[in-house]
Amino acid sequence: MCQFEIMRGLLNLVPIPGDYVPEGIYRSAFQPKVFINRGGLMWKAVRERFRRFHVDLNVTQSQIDDGVTKAINVGKALERAYTGTASDTPPVFFVGSWGKGTQLRPSADIDIMANFDWSVYQRFEQRANNKQSQLLQEIRESLAGPYPQTEIRADGQVVVIGFNTITVELVPVFRYPNGQFLMPDSNNGGRWKIVDPFAxxxxxxxxxxxxxxxxxxxxxxxxxxxxxxxxxxxxxxxxxxxxxxxxxxxxxxxxxxxxxxxxxxxxxxxxxxxxxxxxxxxxxxxxxxxxxxxxxxxxxxxxxxxxxxxxxxxxxxxxxxxxxxxxxxxxxxxxx
Incomplete structure (x- = not known):
């Protein structure tokens, strides 16, 4: 092994009695690391351990396909309920860990936002009391027909569609020209909230x-x-x-x-x-x-x-x- 093939750094190495952690073993990440040649491999298990670990955490392609299909079909059902027709590209998009590509296997839920026309917002603004809760309940009812065997409930800021393999959590939103969105929050009497998932x-x-x-x-x-x-x-x-x-x-x-x-x-x-x-x-x-x-x-x-x-x-x-x-x-x- 070339002496400078691996640049790992000087640990403050002293014997560890029992579970004792040597004083000063933690070093700032921004300190220089100096290679020490012990005449053989060092940290020999790290690369393979974390490679396997990472692979095990990634969702499988079949899990991705299942989640994406369910999310798009929910979007189509909403589009049909509010416009009378459904397209192959309903106005839904992935946010949360699925939008960022940080979902962990197994993924318990998938977060999506559904972009509604501002006329829907204006219609609910004419109502009294918790308008945000009423919007979520209307969406829940519109999905009950297409999914009669699936538990669907409104919960705070989302409509939760509990499929067997994965839960879809849907947030209705209204898009601003600047790319931000207005979303409902039915907690504590209800309010509208500005969010920017794309940022x-x-x-x-x-x-x-x-x-x-x-x-x-x-x-x-x-x-x-x-x-x-x-x-x-x-x-x-x-x-x-x-x-x-x-x-x-x-x-x-x-x-x-x-x-x-x-x-x-x-x-x-x-x-x-x-x-x-x-x-x-x-x-x-x-x-x-x-x-x-x-x-x-x-x-x-x-x-x-x-x-x-x-x-x-x-x-x-x-x-x-x-x-x-x-x-x-x-x-x-x-x-x-």
Missing amino acids: QIALVERVDAKANGNLRALTKMVKLWNREKRTSLKSFVLELLVAEFMDGYVWATRDYFWYDYFVRDFFQFLRAKSGTYLTIPGTGEAYYVGTDWATRVDTAIENALRACYWEYHDYDVTAGQEWQKIFGPRIPIYTA
């Missing part, structure tokens, strides 16, 4: 391209941690925070060989966001990310430090066990 999608697209596809991969891994630990962090919050992290991360373009550092350094970044506000792209809305999840991140950081330490020493099984404390059984222990 979030554009951010993810830009940073993922800049990071050689690593943004979406890391996002899926972090989402699995979030699912395993059942934190209060919303999916879109994690997507935006991973984008912010990767946009400024010095190693963002590297391959799977660096993913142990990706995970370790992102959790440190995430911990610093506790109690802060996130600015939503497009609308500029300040969203409070909360604090109740911070202790789970502290635990993830400790586990990641141990895992990185053992990866360096090529104790790949021990490292895999530490990763499973973060991600559960879907990240492999054995890579040989």
Whole structure:
């Protein structure tokens, strides 16, 4: 092996008694990394471990086809109900994780927005009380005919269509000339809310391209941690925070060989966001990310430090066990 073939960096290496994490083992992602030649492989399991992990998190083509077909058919049913005819390209589009390409397998739901004519908005504006709830209920009723065996309900900001294989969550919207949308929120008496899903999608697209596809991969891994630990962090919050992290991360373009550092350094970044506000792209809305999840991140950081330490020493099984404390059984222990 060429001495400078792998540039990984100097860990503060001391023996670990029991579960002790060496003081100072965590280094800022922005410190220089110096190669150390131990006369053989180092971090030998990292690339294959995280490659397999990533592949396992991706939705299959059949799952994509199923979700897309169901979403388009819902759009056709709505188009027929409100215009009398249905086209092959109904006015629906994917948002959320499906719109950003960050959906995690298995995907429990698919978020879509349906663009309505402003005449529908004007019709409901003439009504009293919770106009937003009434709109959602009308949409629910319009879908009950085409889907008589499917549970359909209005819930806050969405109409939920509970198919057997995946749930479709539909948000009715009205498009502004600037590309933003007005959507209903029936909570707390009802209100209209301006949203900009394409701004979030554009951010993810830009940073993922800049990071050689690593943004979406890391996002899926972090989402699995979030699912395993059942934190209060919303999916879109994690997507935006991973984008912010990767946009400024010095190693963002590297391959799977660096993913142990990706995970370790992102959790440190995430911990610093506790109690802060996130600015939503497009609308500029300040969203409070909360604090109740911070202790789970502290635990993830400790586990990641141990895992990185053992990866360096090529104790790949021990490292895999530490990763499973973060991600559960879907990240492999054995890579040989």
